[in-house]
Amino acid sequence: MSGPSARTTTRAALFRGVGQPLSVETIQLDPPRPTEVHVRMVAVGLCHTDLHVLRGERQVGMQPMVMGHEGAGVVEAVGAAVRDIETGDHVALTWLPACGVCRWCRAGAHHRCAESSRIARGPQLDGTYRRRDAAGRDVGSFCLVGAFAERTVVDQASVVVVDKSIPFEVAALASCGVPAGVGAVTNAARVRSGDSVVVIGVGGDGMNAVQGARLAGAKVIIAVDLHAWKLDAARTFGATHTIQAGAGVDLPARVRELTEGVGADHAFVCVDPAATLLDASRATTVGGTVVMTGLTPESVATTPVPPIELLRGQKTVIGSVYGSASQRTGIPEVLRLYRQGSLKLGELVSRRYRLDEINQGYADLAAGRNLRGVLQLG
Numbered sequence: 184m185s186g187p188s189a190r191t192t193t194r195a196a197l198f199r200g201v202g203q204p205l206s207v208e209t210i211q212l213d214p215p216r217p218t219e220v221h222v223r224m225v226a227v228g229l230c231h232t233d234l235h236v237l238r239g240e241r242q243v244g245m246q247p248m249v250m251g252h253e254g255a256g257v258v259e260a261v262g263a264a265v266r267d268i269e270t271g272d273h274v275a276l277t278w279l280p281a282c283g284v285c286r287w288c289r290a291g292a293h294h295r296c297a298e299s300s301r302i303a304r305g306p307q308l309d310g311t312y313r314r315r316d317a318a319g320r321d322v323g324s325f326c327l328v329g330a331f332a333e334r335t336v337v338d339q340a341s342v343v344v345v346d347k348s349i350p351f352e353v354a355a356l357a358s359c360g361v362p363a364g365v366g367a368v369t370n371a372a373r374v375r376s377g378d379s380v381v382v383i384g385v386g387g388d389g390m391n392a393v394q395g396a397r398l399a400g401a402k403v404i405i406a407v408d409l410h411a412w413k414l415d416a417a418r419t420f421g422a423t424h425t426i427q428a429g430a431g432v433d434l435p436a437r438v439r440e441l442t443e444g445v446g447a448d449h450a451f452v453c454v455d456p457a458a459t460l461l462d463a464s465r466a467t468t469v470g471g472t473v474v475m476t477g478l479t480p481e482s483v484a485t486t487p488v489p490p491i492e493l494l495r496g497q498k499t500v501i502g503s504v505y506g507s508a509s510q511r512t513g514i515p516e517v518l519r520l521y522r523q524g525s526l527k528l529g530e531l532v533s534r535r536y537r538l539d540e541i542n543q544g545y546a547d548l549a550a551g552r553n554l555r556g557v558l559q560l561g
Contacts, residue, residue: 189214190211190212190213190214191211191212191214191334192209192210192211192212193209193210193212193332193333193334193335194207194208194209194210194332194333194538195207195208195209195210195249195314195322195329195331195332195333196249196250196251196331196332196538196541197210197247197248197249197250197316197322198236198237198243198246198247198248198249198250198325199246199247200246201237201238201239202237202238202239203237204542205237205250205331205541205542205545206247207538207539207541208316208317209317210249210314210315210316210317210322210332211314211315211316212313212314212332212334212335212336213312213313213314213336214260214336215260215261215262215265215313215336216262216307216309216311217262217263217264217265218262218264218265218308218309218338218339218340219261219262219265219307219313219336219337219338219339220258220260220261220262220265220268220274220336220337220338220339220342221258221259221260221261221334221335221336222256222257222258222259222274222276222334222335222336222337222342223256223257223259223333223334223561224254224255224256224330224332224333224334224335224560224561225255225256225257225351225355225559225560225561226254226255226256226350226351226352226354226355226557226558226559226560226561227251227253227254227255227330227331227355227557227558227560228253228254228352228355228356228358228359228360228387228555228556228557228558229253229536229541229544229545229548229553229555229556229557229558230252230253230359230360230387231386231387231454231477231478231548232252232278232478233250233251233252233325233545234545234548234549235478235480236250236303236325237250237545238480240478240480240481240482241303241478241480241481242303242481243303243304243305243323243325244303244304244305244323245304245305245321245323246323247316247320247322247323248305248322248323248324248325248329249314249322249323249324249325249329249330249331249332249335250325250329250330250331251325251328251329251330251331251332251558252276252278252325252326252328252330252359253276253278253330253355253356253358253359253360254275254276254328254330254335254355254358255273255274255275255276255345255351255352255354255355255358256273256274256276256335256351256560256561257271257272257273257274257561258270258271258272258273258274258342259334261339262339265339266339267344268339268342268344272344273344273345273346273347273349273351273354274342274343274344274345274354275342275343275345275354275355275357275358275514276328276330276335276337276341276342276343276358277328277341277342277343277358277510277514278302278326278327278328278341278358278359279293279294279296279299279302279326279341279504279505279510280296280298280299280301280302280308280327280338280340280341281293281296281340281341281509281510281511282296282297282298282308282340283340285297285298291509291511291512292509293509293510293511294504294505294506294507294508294509294510294513295504296340298340301327302325302326302327303325303326304323305321305323305324305325306323306324307324307327307336307338308327308338308340309338313336314329314336324337326341327340327341328341331538331541331558332560333538333560333561343358343510343511343514343515345357345514345515345518346518346522348522349518349521349522350529351561352529352532352535352557352559353518353521353528353529354518355557356387356528356531356532356555356557357514357517357518357521357528358510358514359387360387360388360391360531360555361391361517361526361528361531362391362505362506362508362510362513362514362516362517363387363388363391363476363503363504363505363506364387364388364389364390364391364392364393364394364395364451364453364476364506365391365392365394365395365398365506365517365520365526366395366503366505366506366507366508366513367388367392367395367451367474367476367503367506367507368380368392368395368396368398368399368449368451368474369395369398369399369506370503370506370507370508371472371474371501371503371506371507372449372451372472372474372501374395374396374399374400374401374448374449375399375400376399376400376401376402377400377401377402378396378399378400378401378402378403378448378449379401379402379403379404379405379441379442379447379448379449379468380392380396380401380403380404380405380447380448380449380450380451381405381407381438381447381449381450381451381463381466381467382396382404382405382406382407382417382422382450382451382453383407383408383428383434383450383451383452383453383454383459383462383463384407384408384452384453384454384455384459384477385406385407385408385413385414385416385417385420385422385453385554386408386413386453386454386551386553386554386555387531387554387555388451388453388476388477389406389408389451389453389454389476390413390416390417390420390531390554391526391531392451392453392476393406393417393420393421393422394420394421394526394527396421397420397421398520398525398526402423403423403424403441403442403447404421404422404423404424405422405423405424405425405426405438405441405447406418406422406424406425406426407425407426407427407428407434408425408427408428409427409428409429409551410427410551411427413551413554414426414427416554419527419530420527420530424441426438434462434465434466435462435465435466438466439466442468445468445469446465446466446467446468446469446471447466447467447468447471448467448468448471448472449467449471449472449473449474450463450464450466450467450471450472450473450474451463451473451474451476452473452474452475452476452477453476453477454477455477455479456475456477456478456479456483457479457480457483457487460473460475460486460487460488460500461487461488464488464492464493464496464498464500465492467496467498469496469497469498470496470497470498471496471498471499472498472499472500472501473498473499473500473501474501474502474503475500475501475502475503476503486500488500531554531555532554532555532556532557533552533553533554533555533556534547534552534553534556534557535556535557535558535559536556536557536558536559537558537559538558538560541558544556544558
């Protein structure tokens, strides 16, 4: 092992119960085991997925648990069996592991890794723990990452090395929301030049779906959101038209008005699928594609789209995770596009917060004040 090899302490934001604010505490952190990496966190995006946990809309396997999954930092120590990651490397942490040995990883589809079912349970990949609170209780790690902390220990399966010229907050966003949105367009829907697109919800995923549609050459890109300021921002990211959602707005009809009366070729559901999926489907043309990137609360057990509409409309509904591509290739690809000036990533950051301000950050997210808030740790 290189780097620190003893137990240390770190401040972290812990989930201790539904409806409670995140608790910023000092916890103990063990050194990495052979396949693990110790990372000093620098920047972490505030993603809506964590808010689902805080509200009880998504269950986790234990409490307390260090939250956060969209992060970037600097490697301070590596285990003896770690390969291709060195002390001093700048890294993005992936909220889905890439074990490298399951059927999907061997095929290069790391976003379907067989270990993905374990991300909300709490333990490390080997089933043990590296964190303890002041009372000596085991502390879990959300998405096998636990990024809302000054330091974390993760398996190499959750690490992607990035170029040191990339700003940390850009690398953090590239580890989740950016490939999710861009890849939903390019990989899941396979948008082509001249197509028409509607994006419902232009926050973290949705604004990047707008960018992806622009890159793909879509002729009509319609951004939909409740917040007028987000719609104004969407035009700077590539939207050609905007629709402010709300009571009394007939979204499918408005989309048809903007698409020669037939509807969009593709719809992207990036917020509250339970409430928006039906409108998204009805806003697409015959043979249209609907791609879901937004999470639905676990209590929602059925889809609102009548099967007869899918049949008659010859439509396809797809769920897209990590932009329907390997995180091992998707993260470097969006960073390549950023470096060549094709993607706006720094512009996604609306506000920056200190660790002690994390609950304000999530209040701002819930109120629709941010495209992406970023936690600054270093």
